[in-house]
Amino acid sequence: MIGGLFIYNHKGEVLISRVYRDDIGRNAVDAFRVNVIHARQQVRSPVTNIARTSFFHVKRSNIWLAAVTKQNVNAAMVFEFLYKMCDVMTAYFGKISEENIKNNFVLIYELLDEILDFGYPQNSETGALKTFITQQGIKSQTKEEQSQITSQVTGQIGWRREGIKYRRNELFLDVLESVNLLMSPQGQVLSAHVSGRVVMKSYLSGMPECKFGMNDKIVIEKQGKGTADETGKSGKQSIAIDDCTFHQCVRLSKFDSERSISFIPPDGEFELMRYRTTKDIILPFRVIPLVREVGRTKLEVKVVIKSNFKPSLLAQKIEVRQNPMWFCALE
Amino acid sequence: MPYWGADDAVAELRRALSNRHAQADRLRYRNVLLRVIRRMTQGVDVSGVFMEMVKASATGDIVQKKLVYLYMCTYASRQPDLALLAINTLCKDCSDPNPMVRGLALRSMCSLRMPGIQEYIQQPVLNGLRDKASYVRRVAVLGCAKMQKLQGDTEVDGVLVNELYSLLRDQDPIVVVNCLRALEEILRREGGVVINKPIAHHLLKRMSDLDQWGQSEVLAFLLRYKPRSEEELFNILSLLDGSLKSSSPSVVMAATKLFLVLAKDFPQVQTDVLVRVKGPLLAACTSESRELCFAALCHVRQILGSLPGHFSSHYKKFFCSYSEPHYIKCQKMEVLCELVNDENVQQVLEELKSYCTDVSAELAQGAIFAIGSIARTYTEQCVGILTALLGLKQEHITSAVVQAFRDLVWLCPQCTEAVCQALPSCEEAMQDSEGKQALIWLLGVHGERVPNAPYVLEDFVEHVRSETFPAVKMELLTALVRLFMFRPAECQDILGRLLYYCIEEETDMVVRDRGLFYYRLLQAGVEEAKRVLCSPKSDPSLGLLEDQAERPVNKWASEFNTLVPVYGKACWAVVTANWAMEPRCGGFPCAAPMTAGTGSPTFS
Numbered sequence: 001m002i003g004g005l006f007i008y009n010h011k012g013e014v015l016i017s018r019v020y021r022d023d024i025g026r027n028a029v030d031a032f033r034v035n036v037i038h039a040r041q042q043v044r045s046p047v048t049n050i051a052r053t054s055f056f057h058v059k060r061s062n063i064w065l066a067a068v069t070k071q072n073v074n075a076a077m078v079f080e081f082l083y084k085m086c087d088v089m090t091a092y093f094g095k096i097s098e099e100n101i102k103n104n105f106v107l108i109y110e111l112l113d114e115i116l117d118f119g120y121p122q123n124s125e126t127g128a129l130k131t132f133i134t135q136q137g138i139k140s141q142t143k144e145e146q147s148q149i150t151s152q153v154t155g156q157i158g159w160r161r162e163g164i165k166y167r168r169n170e171l172f173l174d175v176l177e178s179v180n181l182l183m184s185p186q187g188q189v190l191s192a193h194v195s196g197r198v199v200m201k202s203y204l205s206g207m208p209e210c211k212f213g214m215n216d217k218i219v220i221e222k223q224g225k226g227t228a229d230e231t232g233k234s235g236k237q238s239i240a241i242d243d244c245t246f247h248q249c250v251r252l253s254k255f256d257s258e259r260s261i262s263f264i265p266p267d268g269e270f271e272l273m274r275y276r277t278t279k280d281i282i283l284p285f286r287v288i289p290l291v292r293e294v295g296r297t298k299l300e301v302k303v304v305i306k307s308n309f310k311p312s313l314l315a316q317k318i319e320v321r322q323n324p325m326w327f328c329a330l331e
Numbered sequence: 332m333p334y335w336g337a338d339d340a341v342a343e344l345r346r347a348l349s350n351r352h353a354q355a356d357r358l359r360y361r362n363v364l365l366r367v368i369r370r371m372t373q374g375v376d377v378s379g380v381f382m383e384m385v386k387a388s389a390t391g392d393i394v395q396k397k398l399v400y401l402y403m404c405t406y407a408s409r410q411p412d413l414a415l416l417a418i419n420t421l422c423k424d425c426s427d428p429n430p431m432v433r434g435l436a437l438r439s440m441c442s443l444r445m446p447g448i449q450e451y452i453q454q455p456v457l458n459g460l461r462d463k464a465s466y467v468r469r470v471a472v473l474g475c476a477k478m479q480k481l482q483g484d485t486e487v488d489g490v491l492v493n494e495l496y497s498l499l500r501d502q503d504p505i506v507v508v509n510c511l512r513a514l515e516e517i518l519r520r521e522g523g524v525v526i527n528k529p530i531a532h533h534l535l536k537r538m539s540d541l542d543q544w545g546q547s548e549v550l551a552f553l554l555r556y557k558p559r560s561e562e563e564l565f566n567i568l569s570l571l572d573g574s575l576k577s578s579s580p581s582v583v584m585a586a587t588k589l590f591l592v593l594a595k596d597f598p599q600v601q602t603d604v605l606v607r608v609k610g611p612l613l614a615a616c617t618s619e620s621r622e623l624c625f626a627a628l629c630h631v632r633q634i635l636g637s638l639p640g641h642f643s644s645h646y647k648k649f650f651c652s653y654s655e656p657h658y659i660k661c662q663k664m665e666v667l668c669e670l671v672n673d674e675n676v677q678q679v680l681e682e683l684k685s686y687c688t689d690v691s692a693e694l695a696q697g698a699i700f701a702i703g704s705i706a707r708t709y710t711e712q713c714v715g716i717l718t719a720l721l722g723l724k725q726e727h728i729t730s731a732v733v734q735a736f737r738d739l740v741w742l743c744p745q746c747t748e749a750v751c752q753a754l755p756s757c758e759e760a761m762q763d764s765e766g767k768q769a770l771i772w773l774l775g776v777h778g779e780r781v782p783n784a785p786y787v788l789e790d791f792v793e794h795v796r797s798e799t800f801p802a803v804k805m806e807l808l809t810a811l812v813r814l815f816m817f818r819p820a821e822c823q824d825i826l827g828r829l830l831y832y833c834i835e836e837e838t839d840m841v842v843r844d845r846g847l848f849y850y851r852l853l854q855a856g857v858e859e860a861k862r863v864l865c866s867p868k869s870d871p872s873l874g875l876l877e878d879q880a881e882r883p884v885n886k887w888a889s890e891f892n893t894l895v896p897v898y899g900k901a902c903w904a905v906v907t908a909n910w911a912m913e914p915r916c917g918g919f920p921c922a923a924p925m926t927a928g929t930g931s932p933t934f935s
Contacts, residue, residue: 075894248542
């Protein structure tokens with residue numbers, strides 16, 4: 001599988017280097033630097049082949065993460081692994097930057113040891129890793145702590161350990177949605193979709209079973225068979241969700257049969273589900289662009305943004321970002 | 332890159348490590364170890380402090396142990412005698428009460444590459460397979476694979492293999508997956524791990540326990556299993572149904588591949604699978620992570636090769652957004668070309684038209700070529716668009732348009748008229764070789780319809796001395812001779828001058844030979860030359876029948892979800908051409924390319 005993992009800064013200096021298999025030599029590190037990081041033309045593709053070795057890379061701000069392999073692997077899996085690596089590192093020390101990497105050198109090597117063995121991904125759940133790889137180094141553990149850790153690392157429910165206790169049991173839910181809109185220059189809406197995430201922060205004791213419901217269209221149809229037309233009249237708003245994906249802890253079988261989301265949540269913050277909708281989207285803003293050419297050297301662009309919210313709602317910190325204008329080379 | 336002062340660095344580190352005060356203070360000592368590792372990462376050869384590092388491994392601090400073992404794994408092959416000293420500590424750690432320490436020691440021991448290590452690691456690995464902590468078992472299983480690699484070509488240990496097969500029933504899911512991986516490596520020469528009916532059914536039952544990596548790999552292993560009856564096949568498909576909609580794109584791809592391969596005798600099922608996987612694939616194509624987007628787009632293109640209409644209704648998803656990187660835009664444009672149909676052609680062409688004026692010249696040219704390929708089916712609209720683009724008088728755009736015209740005229744002779752009308756407007760100085768060649772070719776072949784063709788060619792002849800590309804000169808010769816056949820009065824003088832230059836003054840031998848050839852041909856007489864050069868052409872109204880055979884799904888199903896669609900078939904053939912010839916990596920230090928800078932394959 002993955003033969004080696006390298007992390008470089010923006011100058012191409014190697015920050016972390018870990019080789020897992022025999023067929024990757026030290027030259028691989030330099031090859032990537034010369035051919036990709038310092039390549040004169042724009043980066044062509046996230047998969048590069050140099051001397052029969054494939055280099056997959058991901059860039060996070062100024063840091064390059066490269067996975068190297070000589071085998072015919074699944075591209076999607078390698079990229080997913082690189083993302084997971086980034087997620088784990090972010091969960092430990094925040095933003096991925098050169099300074100953070102240099103300061104957490106030991107931690108990253110420990111993580112690389114744990115997550116990839118012989119080039120194969122092993123247990124990569126952040127929660128589990130955090131119990132036995134900590135930034136302060138491992139203090140000598142008592143026997144109970146040891147058994148707790150091993151039971152979580154090896155237990156049936158890998159994402160939550162037994163015996164969590166909180167004085168106050170609390171649960172926070174955040175729904176984060178982003179509306180993506182594609183408009184033609186004439187102002188006509190070509191396509192729009194909403195992608196949303198439900199993020200949950202759970203501070204609950206024991207192994208609690210939670211249930212989560214949504215006003216999904218199918219639920220309402222099931223409740224009142226044949227009254228599908230009356231949903232508008234009764235005032236119940238239903239939404240049609242195109243597809244949704246859940247965290248590993250959600251029991252999918254129950255979702256298919258009863259459309260109910262039941263799960264035992266991991267401790268702390270995690271993403272419960274991700275969903276996408278493409279129908280019945282009420283756009284929050286209307287964007288009207290007007291472009292006028294004034295003579296051969298001047299272009300006037302007017303962009304009108306109207307908000308579709310009720311006038312009683314107030315908003316703070318609205319940011320409108322416009323891509324920098326470019327001009328074709330004119331004679 | 333040579334690192335000056337490597338010896339100084341080593342001496343300094345040795346002093347720091349042997350410092351009694353540093354050894355007493357745990358944190359300070361750890362910092363020194365950190366410095367050693369940092370130097371190692373930078374490429375400095377710090378194998379000189381091996382002795383001190385061996386002494387450092389005798390500690391209770393796990394983090395320190397990890398650093399020391401990491402160092403040792405890298406340099407053991409350089410200092411095998413010293414590494415032997417560390418074996419003692421490692422063996423002791425393999426029986427430590429803490430399972431984390433046991434696992435760490437086992438893992439490090441298996442990664443030490445030095446001759447004679449086998450006799451020391453065999454027993455701990457076998458013990459580890461039976462350890463009660465699953466953490467240790469996971470490490471031990473992969474340790475077997477590492478051990479086998481060290482042994483190279485020797486006989487495979489049957490007892491070990493049996494033990495691993497029985498560990499497939501372990502209750503820890505990661506142990507199970509590791510067993511599969513280890514068996515695959517150990518039995519590589521015999522074709523890898525064997526998936527028979529009981530194993531296949533056992534794996535299917537445990538699928539829900541596995542994490543995304545495990546599921547991906549098990550789905551790949553199940554490719555080997557051949558179900559005995561149709562009923563069994565459909566049972567398996569329905570069991571794995573959920574994986575098609577998994578949240579992890581790699582699992583979705585792996586499941587798709589498995590379904591396509593298992594159902595190779597049932598094209599209906601294959602089509603059904605491709606329909607169901609449309610949603611997740613589209614979601615991956617529009618995901619925020621660009622690399623996954625790229626991988627998904629490559630696979631979409633592969634599917635479109637067999638089912639061209641599959642994504643036609645979702646063409647809007649493949650419109651490029653401004654901020655996307657170049658490689659994604661290229662892929663999306665190619666996808667757009669392939670999913671064009673009567674309903675969406677207007678919109679797609681509108682969209683491509685707007686890319687033609689993109690800032691990046693490469694992208695603009697790519698868009699123009701895309702329109703050119705759509706023009707094979709929707710000729711009139713596309714020719715109209717391309718002609719309009721000529722009006723912009725931008726060098727790279729004009730060049731690409733002329734090339735697109737040249738290709739189009741070849742395949743769709745019915746548009747020749749329209750093309751010839753557009754040509755007179757693009758004589759302005761084109762700098763690049765491809766564009767010039769295309770223009771000259773068009774003028775040569777269809778010159779009788781373009782009124783000022785000889786004068787454009789005359790322009791080129793005037794500047795032939797400063798022309799740098801021999802290909803352009805060759806094209807010029809051919810075109811002028813062709814045109815001379817139809818418009819002798821206008822071209823005679825120009826042709827004469829060109830031939831004179833090519834024969835007398837040209838230094839490139841290929842061009843000169845071509846010039847001589849035409850000269851001698853013309854010497855034989857104009858009629859003779861005409862007979863040779865202007866052989867009868869096929870009826871232009873017939874058009875060209877292109878081979879539009881859709882590739883059946885089974886041809887590429889086994890390559891789905893590998894690197895083949897990502898690289899493209901041609902490139903992959905080059906990559907794998909020499910794989911068969913490379914010697915198997917036996918793993919002994921003299922052959923292992925892992926040692927820094929010695930005997931590693933050269934990188935182009």
